[in-house]
Amino acid sequence: MKRNHLIAVVGILILLAGFAWIFWPDASTDQSGNKEETRQSEVPEGLVLITKEQIEASSIGIEVVALGARSELVFPATVAAAPNASARIDARASGVVQRVSKTLGDFVRRGEPIARIESADAAGLAAQVAAARARVNELSALYNRERRLFEANVTARQDLEAAQANLQVARSELSRAQASAAAAGVSGNGRSLAVTSPISGQITNSPIVLGSYVSAGEMLFQVVNASGLQVQVALPATDAARIKPGDEATLEVTEGREIGGRVRSVTPALDPESRSATAIITLTRAIQGLQPGAFLQARIQPSGETDAGAIAVPEAAVQLMGGREVVFVRKQRGFQATPVVSGSRSGGRIVIQSGLREGQRIAVENAFLLKADIGKEEAEHGH
Numbered sequence: 001m002k003r004n005h006l007i008a009v010v011g012i013l014i015l016l017a018g019f020a021w022i023f024w025p026d027a028s029t030d031q032s033g034n035k036e037e038t039r040q041s042e043v044p045e046g047l048v049l050i051t052k053e054q055i056e057a058s059s060i061g062i063e064v065v066a067l068g069a070r071s072e073l074v075f076p077a078t079v080a081a082a083p084n085a086s087a088r089i090d091a092r093a094s095g096v097v098q099r100v101s102k103t104l105g106d107f108v109r110r111g112e113p114i115a116r117i118e119s120a121d122a123a124g125l126a127a128q129v130a131a132a133r134a135r136v137n138e139l140s141a142l143y144n145r146e147r148r149l150f151e152a153n154v155t156a157r158q159d160l161e162a163a164q165a166n167l168q169v170a171r172s173e174l175s176r177a178q179a180s181a182a183a184a185g186v187s188g189n190g191r192s193l194a195v196t197s198p199i200s201g202q203i204t205n206s207p208i209v210l211g212s213y214v215s216a217g218e219m220l221f222q223v224v225n226a227s228g229l230q231v232q233v234a235l236p237a238t239d240a241a242r243i244k245p246g247d248e249a250t251l252e253v254t255e256g257r258e259i260g261g262r263v264r265s266v267t268p269a270l271d272p273e274s275r276s277a278t279a280i281i282t283l284t285r286a287i288q289g290l291q292p293g294a295f296l297q298a299r300i301q302p303s304g305e306t307d308a309g310a311i312a313v314p315e316a317a318v319q320l321m322g323g324r325e326v327v328f329v330r331k332q333r334g335f336q337a338t339p340v341v342s343g344s345r346s347g348g349r350i351v352i353q354s355g356l357r358e359g360q361r362i363a364v365e366n367a368f369l370l371k372a373d374i375g376k377e378e379a380e381h382g383h
Contacts, residue, residue: 046337048328048370061365062330067358069312069351070301073242077233077251077281077298079290085228086292087199089221091214092184095119098192104206108197108223113185115195115208115220125181126190132174139167201225204291229290231261231281233298237270240277242302249281252297253290260284263300299348311356312349317364318342319371327352328370330361335370 055062095117102114146163149155185194205222214220231251235243249261261281270277281298318325318340325342328335340355356362363370 044336046326046374047331048334048337048373050334050370050373058369059366060363060369062361063314063317063364065311065313065356065358065360065362067309067311069310069349072250072299072301072349073239075233075235075239075298075300077231077296079292079294079296080230080232081224081292082228082230085199085201085225087197087201087223088219089114089195089197089223091117091195091216091218091220093117093119093121093193094214094216095121095193097208097210097212097214100208100210102203102206102221104203106203108201108203110198110200111196113194113196114203116185116187116192117195117214118192122184122186122193123190125177125184125186128177129174129181129186132170132177136167136170136174139163139170143167195220197221197223199223199225224292226290227286229283229286229292230264231283231296231298233279233281233300234274234276235266235279237275237277240266240270243279243300244303247303248301250299250301251281251283252299253287259287261298310343311352311358313352313356313362314364315345315348315350317362317367318350318352319367321371321374326371327356328363328367329356330363335363337370337374 050058096119097115098118099116100114102108102112108114143160143163143166146155146160150157150160185196186192187194201223202225203221204224206220208214208220231249243263243266245263245265247263249263251259251261253259261283264280264282266280267278279300281300313327317327319328319337320326321337325340326337327340329338338355341353343351343353345351
């Protein structure tokens with residue numbers, strides 16, 4: 001009886017031990033959770049963990065903080081063609097447009113015929129050439145005759161010299177007539193004049209119409225050489241004295257598209273009506289599609305106005321988080337959100353009064369992605 005009772009007790013203990021094993025919390029899970037909490041607590045606040053590969057994949061630009069903040073002045077500007085980079089092509093004579101070989105937007109070479117005008121003036125120029133050539137032939141024959149007579153001691157030397165002088169005058173008249181005809185582009189049949197471009201470039205205006213009658217002096221084409229474009233900037237009186245020839249400039253052609261330039265000259269006097277001076281900026285390279293009259297924004301950096309002890313960073317580097325400005329500084333494991341105090345803004349850069357030091361590497365392009373990552377983590381922890 002006692003033995004049966006002992007067996008029953010042992011069985012109950014074994015059953016209780018089984019239940020305890022099944023429902024007792026997993027120690028390994030608890031340890032893993034503690035490790036996770038410990039690992040998370042080791043990440044400083046504001047640190048974004050990111051690998052080098054992830055930085056490259058996200059196109060996050062990095063810039064080294066350097067001393068020396070340059071001031072920039074921003075002005076509206078207008079594209080203009082230099083005097084030798086724009087040509088207005090007018091009709092040299094009245095007549096009917098016989099042929100048009102180039103039109104709006106086409107590229108032309110210097111001296112290339114781009115149209116022909118059938119004109120009475122062409123016939124007149126051709127007639128002058130023919131008359132001058134006939135006169136040369138006549139006087140050439142007379143000179144040869146006088147030379148033979150002089151060699152035979154039949155005529156005097158002065159008769160030979162007179163014939164020679166008349167021939168030289170006739171030849172000069174023929175050269176003049178031929179030059180006039182060539183300059184006008186007279187056709188071989190003497191009926192039409194060629195319209196040619198004095199410069200190489202692109203046709204930006206073309207009011208000419210095939211078959212229409214044009215008068216002498218009427219505009220037919222406008223040609224612009226893009227490599228000769230320049231930018232005109234109206235400088236207020238308060239800033240005109242700060243800009244000097246040789247100052248560097250940046251021109252915003254389109255959104256996100258910039259080109260460098262340099263101040264070539266500044267007018268010494270103010271315009272009496274606008275009370276402004278004009279600065280001429282030359283482009284470092286030609287821009288496809290840029291036309292005279294287009295409006296740009298010019299950022300000019302006055303020489304000698306550099307604060308050697310100040311720090312300036314691109315505007316994209318400064319992010320607003322929780323009501324304060326931060327810059328993401330590169331660390332070994334990622335980027336640390338570092339509070340900064342900003343100052344003046346000029347030409348797309350912000351002066352940093354405190355919070356950064358020379359030599360630090362900071363996120364510039366796409367720094368907002370790091371800010372978004374912190375916001376995402378805060379939202380997940382909030383839930």
